[in-house]
Amino acid sequence: MVIDYIGNYMEGDAWEGLCDEWYRERYQSEGYQKIPSIAGGDAGIEGFTHTGIVYQCYCPERGYADNELYEHLRKKMTTDINKLIDGKYKERLISLGVPKIQEWHFVTPEYKDSKILIHAKNKTDLVLQKKADSPKDFDYIADNFKIIVKVAEDFKLEFTRLFRSKCSDVKLDLTLKNTSEIDWEKCDSEKAENIKRKVRAVMGNISVDDMNYKDIVRRYIEYYMRGREILSDLHVSFPRIYEEIQELESTCKNEVEIRTKMNVDKSINGKLFSELIKEFGDRLESEFDNLSFASVSELKQDMVGSWLADCSMEFR
Template sequence: MILDFLDGSLDGDSWEELCNSCYRMKYQDEHYTEIPAIHGGDAGIEGFTRAGRVYQCYCPEREYTDDELYNHLRDKMTADVNKLTSTKYAVRLKELGVPPIKEWHFVIPQYKDSRILQHAETKRREVINLKNLQPADYSYIDDDFVIVIKQAEDFKVEISRIIRNTITDTKLNFAIYHTAAPDWSKCDSDKANNIKRKVKAVMGNVDETDEDYNSVVNTYIESYIKGLEIFRILRVSYTEVYEDIYMLEQAYKKQVSLKTKMNTNSSINAILFNEILDDFQNKLENQFKYLTTASVMELKIDLISGWLADCSMQFKSR
């Protein structure tokens, strides 16, 4: 989920800012219009489009249990739909030129309980019943009015694009994703042996029982496995971010391959290796301003692990 990659916890202000950017991007063709809360109020919605979509966002104040989260979402939805059907807000909506409302979007980071879907349907029926009883008073509500629950995952393309373009202060954090234990079966013996051989060449042909040697080897094997998974997720779900990283990785990998193959002095393997690490980190930091520092560190070791495993990075033994 896109929420797994967002750095820090969202609050009401940052979520509203992110949602407005998402709607402006996603519904540009429908002339999305944000409604500032000052000078008359926001009419109970954050913004609207000329196609009859309006939305209200909500971000829970803290982590809740599933049941607590449902209760908060239910109460917030109830309060906001009640605003939508009140005389006060009806007047304000008409003053702002909001077209007949076909879709009312309730935009939240996520939901975990299907009861909120049932509650949305209950509130939709209530609105339709009011319109049927008093059609003139509720002319601003479309006959086919629906309530749609949107969550962060529905805007993952927009969110990743917004972050890439640094429109928001929120950054992507891959390091958060790297918390689960790796599946060692994903690194076959050939890849593992490549990593062992090259680490040994860099460290100076140390004994395979050496504690530091084994620690370094294990770190790179784990990073290789974790890198496979993170890049799979990026390739499938966050294409633009993946392409950014892939293009730099491919270009730099060629330089690394040439530089290490042309090194005939095995005594400077460690110096050369550390120079590559530092230079690659600098390039990542300069190109990917939308990644956290921890993400850059993770990305560096994941990619270098891949170079060690697939022979892009060659070091001759002493």
């Protein structure tokens, strides 16, 4: 899910800015217009299109239990729908050039209780009943008006486009979704032996009983296993971003293979290893500057772990 990579609960202003980016990207051809919250108020909405879509965004202040989150979402939706059907807001909407409202979107990172959908339906019925009772007073509401609850996942395509075009300041954090402990002892024995052998070569054929050697081996086995999980999740969630990272990794892997296999001076193994890691990290950071610092660091070590585990990085 999108929120697994941007943080479940962002600050309200940041969430509002992100929603604006998504709506601008999706509805620009429909004359999307952002409404500043100053100079007369926003009339209970964040923005609108010339095709009759308006939206209001809301980000919870912190992580709530399912029912508690529902109550906060319910309260916010109720408050803003009450604004929508208030006569003084009608005049404000008209003055802003908002056309007859077909859809009212309630945009939040996620919801965990389907009762919010029932509440949205009840509020839709309320608005339509108001219009039926007083058509002239509610002529700014369409006959087919509806309230739609939208979440971050609904804007995955827009998020990917903005990320790759570098038109968004939001940084993708690949480490948020993978916080569980890795059982490195479950690593494939052949891969583990490759990592042990190559780490020893880099460290100058150090004793297998050396504690630093054991720690580095454990870390790279964990990097190798965690990297597989991260890329697998990324492949499902953001396939285009995954493909571009894989393309860069594949190019760098070929260079690593050639440079390590051509190196005949064992005394510079450590120096060469450090150079390769830095170069790959620099290229990741340069080409994917919308990745968080933690993501670049994680991906860098994960890829090195995979190069040690297979035949790409080969030290004598």
